[in-house]
């Protein structure tokens with residue numbers, strides 16, 4: 115298991131008491147998000163904080179790279195600022211002084227504190243929204259916190275709502291997401307190497323850069339407020355330095371900074387990675403995966419750019435209507451009321467049209483849930499893969515927090531008419547708790563159908579030898595396919611995370627195959643397109659076995675979601691945010707022979 119899997123305890127951030135455990139994933143990578151692509155209750159993976167308000171409408175014209183500056187990563191959609199988004203766009207379409215309201219309009223040098231003031235002012239001395247964004251960045255850096263778990267409780271505890279909450283959310287998430295781009299610009303604008311800058315000052319500079327280049331905050335406000343923040347957290351000397359650097363950044367627009375980046379960076383991939391704010395190793399891994407998974411015989415640079423840009427845009431909130439638990443009439447009524455619309459390609463998927471998901475009764479009751487459409491369709495594919503003989507004993511080997519288990523349970527309840535059993539196992543105790551909550555509605559509709567267990571999935575081959583007809587391995591992975599949901603995730607990962615994860619993934623897949631009866635089907639799923647975690651794992655396991663055949667995943671997907679085309683070269687399927695509007699889910703379907 116990876117290093118970040120462990121529980122992370124309570125927040126030490128001032129004014130935050132939220133749980134930022136993130137959950138880890140065994141492989142830890144996805145943290146709170148790990149069930150991200152699956153979990154109806156997955157706070158980390160589904161974005162947090164006000165949605166909509168900040169995300170739409172302020173990336174715009176100043177962002178020619180097209181990478182957007184979407185705010186929250188989306189799936190949760192608290193709705194608290196959904197309506198404020200339009201208002202915030204206001205006259206200039208940016209986050210101007212007028213939109214922010216209040217605040218000291220004097221020039222930075224006119225706002226120097228009196229000599230008697232302490233060098234480090236207490237929180238609250240600065241603009242509260244900017245201070246909140248700053249504290250989130252510090253929590254991410256210092257305590258390995260997950261931004262989308264830290265920010266919402268911080269906003270609540272500090273009484274930041276509406277526009278201020280949306281501003282803080284966009285500022286924190288946008289800065290975290292685009293950190294690589296801003297660091298490249300800061301390197302050019304600063305007289306000091308970044309590694310010699312006080313980390314607190316560097317985070318504030320990143321926030322300032324995002325206001326200047328990504329949020330269309332008027333330069334005097336972006337610079338002045340950030341300099342105040344630096345003064346409050348690091349003292350007068352640091353504030354002069356910050357003032358000089360931010361003024362330098364404000365002298366050029368993003369297009370000009372990108373032109374300067376291009377002058378300094380010879381490697382086109384590294385330049386693209388910088389412009390789209392991705393670590394170069396991730397951009398390279400995506401390029402390789404696109405090349406292998408492309409039916410057109412190799413990915414074009416333009417397609418890679420689209421993929422990287424898609425990571426920087428907040429995804430729409432997608433809901434799952436769990437079969438048998440939500441009727442067509444009820445869905446039609448919600449659609450008629452303007453609450454949802456069909457997602458378009460995945461039959462169970464619905465797009466939330468604003469507000470918080472729990473405004474919908476079926477969501478409150480667990481009959482619907484928040485779940486990426488890609489997560490839905492891979493679970494549906496396991497349920498639809500052709501199979502002869504008995505079809506009532508199913509298992510989900512890595513089930514927490516339970517998004518896919520709930521969908522599988524609903525399908526099985528409909529299909530098996532009382533005879534079915536879904537064993538949903540998870541290794542982390544607190545995720546077992548989340549899993550129990552996720553399947554509650556299934557339990558009510560079909561008592562006894564779902565059995566939730568705490569287990570190490572690597573052992574199911576021995577403990578449940580050849581018992582199951584269908585088995586899901588939704589493996590712990592790097593989560594590189596869901597970066598759009600987790601602002602800081604791309605900077606946390608490193609290539610060294612891959613080997614321990616792939617070892618775990620191979621073990622889990624091997625165990626799942628051993629736990630499947632002859633003729634039964636296993637779905638191996640990751641929300642990462644990294645070839646080492648996808649084909650690499652499946653091929654390595656298949657090389658060691660002669661009792662497995664590959665089922666054409668694209669053909670199964672074509673049956674259940676005909677609109678979902680271009681899913682790769684086969685026999686596996688790879689979904690992509692820029693092609694399918696889903697997380698980058700990988701699916702392999704394997705039959706025991």
Ligand SMILES: C[S@@+](CC[C@H](N)C(=O)[O-])C[C@H]1O[C@@H](n2cnc3c(N)ncnc32)[C@H](O)[C@@H]1O
Pocket residue numbers: 138139140141148149150151152153154489511512513514515516517518519539540541542545569570571572588589590591
């Ligand atoms: C990708 S998540 C699963 C998401 C889930 N299927 C859903 O849709 O909500 C992977 C899960 O595997 C769990 N895990 C990691 N190592 C495991 C192991 N050895 N046995 C069982 N579960 C494990 C992690 O704790 C994590 O909850």
